[in-house]
Amino acid sequence: MSIVDRFKSRIQGIKSVVFTTHVIPDADGIGSEIALCMALRKLGIKAVCVNDEPLPQRYRYMDPDQVIFGVDEFEAQVFGEIDLWVVVDTNTVDRVCPALHQLIKKTNNVLFVDHHPAPHVKDLHSHCIDTTAAATGQLAGEIIQGLGLTFDAKLALPLYTAIIIDTSSFRYPSVTAKTHHLVGDLLATGIAPGVAYNGIYGAKKIxxxxxxxxxxxxxxxxxxxxxxxxxxxxxxxxxxxxxxxxxxxxxxxxxxxxxxxxxxxxxxxxxxxxxxxxxxxxxxxxxxxxxxxxxxxxxxxxxxxxxxxxxxxxxxxxxxxxxxxxxxxxxxx
Ligand SMILES: [Mn+2]
Missing domain, CATH: 3.10.310.30 (Diaminopimelate Epimerase; Chain A, domain 1)
Incomplete structure (x- = not known):
């Protein structure tokens, strides 16, 4: 089963999803969860992201719809029943904010979307792990396209940022033609590379x-x-x-x-x-x-x-x- 089919099967019949990523989240984890969260919203699924802390100021340009909450701001009882947890850019709950462990345990349904080697994941075939992806953002982009959705600028900017950060601006051998094809589709939405680049590497204090x-x-x-x-x-x-x-x-x-x-x-x-x-x-x-x-x-x-x-x-x-x-x-x- 392809990774996209696996994702589709895991969200089949699901009404609500909460995304999270590893503690001290980086732009790959953040960009991937924002884009996947907004994609699922387009499919009519209730979705939100909860991280160990609120989104730092410098990343806010990626999240115009404010889909990310810090764990202290998230009110689980207001959100209601959680059908699925999607953990991005890591493949162990150990690296997720401890304050979320109880909620994750309660749902007892976790899907990892990741590109790190996963020697400890026992049921690999039920997760979306592609160690050849240059960034989780690349994988997230492929999944979103596989769901039949078309990128718009709001989806493209966080994904483009995720790929830039994890490839240190396209310099690693993990960058392939596939990466650049996807990036081509992202840029075709009209996003400006400089916005992502400066969001990450610019806007620094003296x-x-x-x-x-x-x-x-x-x-x-x-x-x-x-x-x-x-x-x-x-x-x-x-x-x-x-x-x-x-x-x-x-x-x-x-x-x-x-x-x-x-x-x-x-x-x-x-x-x-x-x-x-x-x-x-x-x-x-x-x-x-x-x-x-x-x-x-x-x-x-x-x-x-x-x-x-x-x-x-x-x-x-x-x-x-x-x-x-x-x-x-x-x-x-
Ligand atoms: Mn990553």
Missing amino acids: EHMHLLGTILSTTMCTPSGEIAWIHLSKNLIKRFDSDVEDTHAFINHLLILDNIKVACMFRDDGDSIKVSFRSNGAWDVGLLARKFGGGGHSHSAATVIVKNENENVDLLIRQTVDKMTEYLSEIKC
Whole structure:
């Protein structure tokens, strides 16, 4: 059964759907849930999105109909019976806002729409998971077309944004002709690429620029130049009055280095360090992240390293880079 047919069969006879995505939602999760939610509304299904927090100001351009609610604003009793939960851009309820777990359990009917590897999903055949999709937004767009709906600008802008963010503006090997064909259909609605691009990468405060400059000026790399990394701390983000979620794209700047194979960003969150990996396509950072207990795509992956109190973070980073060099030589052979 195709993914579109699977989606159709899962919404068959369904009257009400609530969408959600992973905690600290990114533009792929947000764009995908908005577009799918509005598509189901067009089909006469009652639909809404509920996230761990209200939609940040900078993403509001994607949601003119205000279909997204923060969990604290959502009144389940007013919405009424929920027939189906659709979880986008992740394939485990563990990554969904804990405050929603009880409601999800009560409905006992979950559909994942995702493009991440899903080793823990037992009934894969009943979900819409396509690990070859460049973004969940691409998958969501294909599903919407498969439902027989035509894109309009309101559907197209969140999907286009989702695809831009997850491909870091079409630079990863996950981008295929299929991605661009879909993007062609999205742009044909008349949306302006600049609106999506500036929505995500523009509209920054001067402090953001100063933080980026500070971080990039401390970029380190291995002698071969194949691994480069930056180190971001929560204190620094606070000092520059910036937002953690808004620092995700910092790592992409490293991918323009000559010889680069893997870019890393170490974000010190206090009791743990989030390590993000990006690859220009030569090496599979999904495999690398799994070696460190994390996961993700071949071009974009992450893990979390638990940090002890008073731990020397610079030393920890050095040790991690050494381990990476070791792992990568194994992966290469
Ligand atoms: Mn995604």
